[in-house]
Amino acid sequence: MNVDNPPAAPAAKPKKVVSANPADRYSNAGNTPEPWDECARLEYGADRSFAWSVREQVIATPPEGRERVEEKLLNALASSGRTDAGLAFICQMLAMVASAKSVPALAPLLRADKTAYSARYTLERIAGPEADTAFRDALGALTGTAKAGLIGSIGVRGDTAATSALTALKDASAEPAIVREAATRALERLSHSKA
């Protein structure tokens, strides 16, 4: 053995640095997706564990925290990878906690045949003139069955400010029967509300 050239000592293992912050120790614990992001990407038939996690948080949030939950749901609603099932789920959650603050985000969805039902699912349960206005504004944008559903929601909400618009639809020969019938029923309901 050449003592002048002792074998190189094995490279010292880098010393593991342990953070003083306990939360940092779990930074590599796994790759758990963020439920609030995942719920927007929900697919029909897929595991809905993350959506369930969101649901539990929505339900458990006390009144003073609902504004924050509403915000998180609106963020999920706006996410780029949102699926049809995700939209339906988010709107079902918003239906429990949404306020007038959600109306601007939902109004464009209400004006598209494909997404109108999910938007109605939430909007029908938001009290106040903001939601009423969104419903009336969408009357000119929807067609056929989607329009009939919208009219039904207006009737259920008892929005008497829509009476003239519904009266016009009831008698509009250009509208399909399903829309005219929906308008007739909604007007009956509104007259009952007035009485």
Next chain:
Amino acid sequence: MNSPLPLTRRQFLQHSAVTTAVVAAPLILPSGLRGQNAPSKKITVGIVGCGNIADGHYGPLLGSPETIRVLAVCDVDRARRDSAAARVNKEYGNADCKTYGDFRELNRRTDIDVVFICTPDHWHALVAIDAMRNGKDVYVEKPLTLTIAEGRALVDTARKYNRVAQHGTQHRSMKRFHDVAEFVRNNGLGKLERIDCFIPPNNRHCGATWQPEPVPANLDWEMWLGPAPWRPYNSKGCHYNFRFISESAYGQVTNWGAHYLDIGQWALGMDDSGPVSVEGHGEFPSSGLFTNCTNVNFTVRYANGVPMHCRTRFEGGGTARFVGERGWLDIARDKMSASDNNLLREMQAPNKKVQLELSNNHHDNFFACVRSRQRPIADVGLGHRTTTVCNLGQIGMVLGRKLQWDPVNEAFVNDDVANRLRTRAMRSPWSLA
């Protein structure tokens, strides 16, 4: 109590059919006496929904051809409606039974007097309301409706159009349940301390995920879903299994709870009211196609302080136990027992102060009321109240906190989230308007 298996719904209705055949002898009257409600006039029937729940009605309906005539059947599944029509035609020896895929066509027939509604729960309100608007009397299977708002709309429609409307809670027409309710109402147990209702567990299961499947050629899936939120077809989520998916039903809470909670309501004299609070902690599946509670556990409490518990019983059928200061009474479809046999003997004593209406056959009672225009034994008004109790339990378990309920205004007290769960928007073009 060692009880044998309870009577199945079908067994019960077959028994009823025999009774019907015996008591429903035809009356021959001069033609001049044959008015709309004359006993000699045949009552004509349409059936909407031809699945397993409808199966139980064919016996009573087809067993009295002199007084009842089934003219039409409707189902969104062509195979089911064809099978139902074949059954009717075989019984009558002709080919007259018409089939429909859309209930609105059946409801608009002017020659049909009454409509039996045996669809999945999410359709009950809409089909019944449309039928009553078109002048039909209705027999609506339990639970009366899916939501509280639907129930109120259905009852209001029945009143507005002066229709006879029976809720399909046939325990109301079983003497055993009548006797218990009447005994409890007359303080036969002394001061009532509590009611324990046990309901069976879910009898279908599925995994954590599922795959959309092609819709069978014979099925109109869009119409099957109707007002419920859209989802792709899967055979496990259709027909009988709808009851385990919260978009269509509330599982055994409404499937069996509608029967046993109903007897509690009856015994408490709450047919036009209900409890004042609810608290529940059920277990729900966090993934998979089925979303309804797998372990039910809730308690409603009435203004007089009496609690009514509802829990899953994992072995054995549904039962209700009434517990008072003098002992307890157990009641099921097939058996009744008590902590002291003297209670059972006392129960049969005549001339009780409070006497409840007695019906021995749910179909006979309904058809008699169709003729007399009286309200039936399980009028939809009380059916709505019982279905509301089911809804309170469901909402209480979903939210997992104690809720106060105002039975007069049919609203939760100071709980906006709970109040929002009393209703839900319907998929286009359907609505309660």
